[in-house]
Amino acid sequence: MSVDAVVVGAGPNGLTAAITLAAAGRSVVVLEQADEVGGAARTAELTLPGFAHDIGAAVMPLGFASPAWRDLPLGEHGLEWIAPEVEFGHPLDGGRAAIAYRDVERTATGLGADADRYRRMAGRMAVDWARLEPAVLGPLLSIPRHPVALARFGMKALLPATTFLRGAEDDLYPALFAGCAAHAILPLTRPMTTSFGLLFVALAHTTGWRYPRGGAGTLSRALAGYLRSVGGEIRLSHEVRTWSDLPDHRVAIFTTGPPALAAIAGDRLPDRLMRTFTRWSYGPGAFKVDYALDGPIPWADPRLEVAGTVHVGGTLAEVTAAEQQVADGSHPEQPFVLVAQPTAGDPSRAPEGKHIAWAYCHVPNGSTVDMTGPIEAQLERFAPGFRDRVLAKATTSPAGLEATNPNLVGGDVGGGSHGGLQLILRPSLSLDPYRITDEIYLGSASTPPGGGVHGINGYRAAQSALDGPLR
Numbered sequence: 239m240s241v242d243a244v245v246v247g248a249g250p251n252g253l254t255a256a257i258t259l260a261a262a263g264r265s266v267v268v269l270e271q272a273d274e275v276g277g278a279a280r281t282a283e284l285t286l287p288g289f290a291h292d293i294g295a296a297v298m299p300l301g302f303a304s305p306a307w308r309d310l311p312l313g314e315h316g317l318e319w320i321a322p323e324v325e326f327g328h329p330l331d332g333g334r335a336a337i338a339y340r341d342v343e344r345t346a347t348g349l350g351a352d353a354d355r356y357r358r359m360a361g362r363m364a365v366d367w368a369r370l371e372p373a374v375l376g377p378l379l380s381i382p383r384h385p386v387a388l389a390r391f392g393m394k395a396l397l398p399a400t401t402f403l404r405g406a407e408d409d410l411y412p413a414l415f416a417g418c419a420a421h422a423i424l425p426l427t428r429p430m431t432t433s434f435g436l437l438f439v440a441l442a443h444t445t446g447w448r449y450p451r452g453g454a455g456t457l458s459r460a461l462a463g464y465l466r467s468v469g470g471e472i473r474l475s476h477e478v479r480t481w482s483d484l485p486d487h488r489v490a491i492f493t494t495g496p497p498a499l500a501a502i503a504g505d506r507l508p509d510r511l512m513r514t515f516t517r518w519s520y521g522p523g524a525f526k527v528d529y530a531l532d533g534p535i536p537w538a539d540p541r542l543e544v545a546g547t548v549h550v551g552g553t554l555a556e557v558t559a560a561e562q563q564v565a566d567g568s569h570p571e572q573p574f575v576l577v578a579q580p581t582a583g584d585p586s587r588a589p590e591g592k593h594i595a596w597a598y599c600h601v602p603n604g605s606t607v608d609m610t611g612p613i614e615a616q617l618e619r620f621a622p623g624f625r626d627r628v629l630a631k632a633t634t635s636p637a638g639l640e641a642t643n644p645n646l647v648g649g650d651v652g653g654g655s656h657g658g659l660q661l662i663l664r665p666s667l668s669l670d671p672y673r674i675t676d677e678i679y680l681g682s683a684s685t686p687p688g689g690g691v692h693g694i695n696g697y698r699a700a701q702s703a704l705d706g707p708l709r
């Protein structure tokens with residue numbers, strides 16, 4: 239059998255690439271090594287029966303906002319987005335917390351002496367976001383449609399978050415922003431970490447940090463269901479190890495990392511790209527704990543109970559120190575911990591009155607150190623009595639993450655380090671970073687706009703093929 243396109247990987251990007259092609263009338267088959275779709279967007283009972291945990295992504299600030307999905311009838315295939323009452327929160331010692339609501343004014347009011355500073359920054363981002371979105375979520379070398387808004391964003395975005403936050407008078411605003419900037423998985427003293435902070439603040443105040451009812455798996459099943467409805471085929475338990483594992487095709491879209499693509503494509507890649515791809519550098523890994531809880535997390539600041547996401551790590555200086563230690567190859571005693579608590583808005587995820595949460599921290603790539611103790615010490619610090627609520631837990635090391643999904647090399651959740659030039663040259667300097675050759679395309683988190691559950695990378699790789707050989 240010959241198809242127009244074969245897609246390797248049935249994560250959010252692979253499914254989206256396939257949908258884009260199938261909806262345009264092209265024949266497409268998706269090959270997935272796992273026995274279910276979703277990649278790092280899957281849900282499973284990792285602890286106790288009736289507790290539905292996300293094995294990877296939980297909250298998807300770019301999912302609801304995704305230009306790749308907003309026009310798809312995913313609701314007809316079971317997807318429903320939950321908008322949390324609090325987009326995200328960031329506790330500090332003394333029972334205080336910075337709370338990000340959808341409303342800029344309400345958020346700013348809680349930030350003490352920095353209220354005006356926040357109002358100006360976040361208000362500007364919320365207004366500019368619609369104009370900025372195509373440029374921020376697209377390839378680096380594209381022609382901006384709104385150069386003034388982009389220049390205004392770019393001048394700030396290039397800065398290290400620590401520089402951007404200089405002059406803040408209180409500790410709440412810097413902590414709130416640091417939690418967003420730390421999604422870069424880089425020390426906050428590095429250039430461009432501000433871009434992550436601005437992006438996540440803009441999303442909080444526009445479309446919100448939403449998540450799918452039932453868990454990430456509901457989104458992936460909705461994508462797969464829609465794909466099948468437009469004629470796409472998905473083959474599970476089908477690992478692609480060599481080129482001969484691919485059916486006859488006109489184009490092959492990979493949603494793997496660049497090194498995996500290089501190993502499979504071999505001398506089909508130009509020498510320059512072969513060198514770049516085999517030298518691709520992976521960033522820190524993640525150590526993750528999933529909790530089944532007897533009740534909600536007992537945050538010292540009770541407003542955090544209804545937040546979908548909580549950034550746990552203390553002040554800007556503490557978050558900066560923790561991420562620096564990870565970059566230096568060590569394990570922070572007080573890590574920066576990302577906490578997702580989906581049952582705050584979706585009680586269907588656990589038996590009545592019970593809750594789930596995941597918490598993960600960054601660790602050096604491939605680390606074998608058990609970080610459960612430091613993660614729980616941070617949770618106890620801001621939620622005294624947390625440990626008493628734990629009914630069961632499941633830990634996943636970087637190697638454990640990679641075992642569920644070969645894209646998570648050494649536990650890297652972002653498809654490759656954001657350090658050096660890799661943040662902007664994903665996977666290499668090109669006007670069309672998705673087109674590798676006339677036959678081979680790459681649409682994984684290792685292309686713009688990077689990691690996260692939004693499908694944009696896959697969508698753009700498919701568009702590139704539709705503009706080229708599949709026209």
Ligand SMILES: Cc1cc2nc3c(=O)[nH]c(=O)nc-3n(C[C@H](O)[C@H](O)[C@H](O)COP(=O)(O)OP(=O)(O)OC[C@H]3O[C@@H](n4cnc5c(N)ncnc54)[C@H](O)[C@@H]3O)c2cc1C
Nearest residue numbers: 247249250251271277278294295296297478683689690691
């Ligand atoms: C612990 C964790 C927490 C995260 N939290 C969030 C979050 O809260 N919000 C958010 O937006 N993002 C989060 N992410 C990141 C997000 O999940 C990823 O960026 C996103 O899933 C990338 O999508 P993808 O389709 O490119 O790759 P993946 O989701 O990794 O899917 C790739 C698929 O390809 C398959 N595959 C790989 N190689 C082969 C092969 N050779 N043959 C066949 N199949 C193959 C894999 O099995 C996998 O199913 C998290 C990730 C992890 C791991």
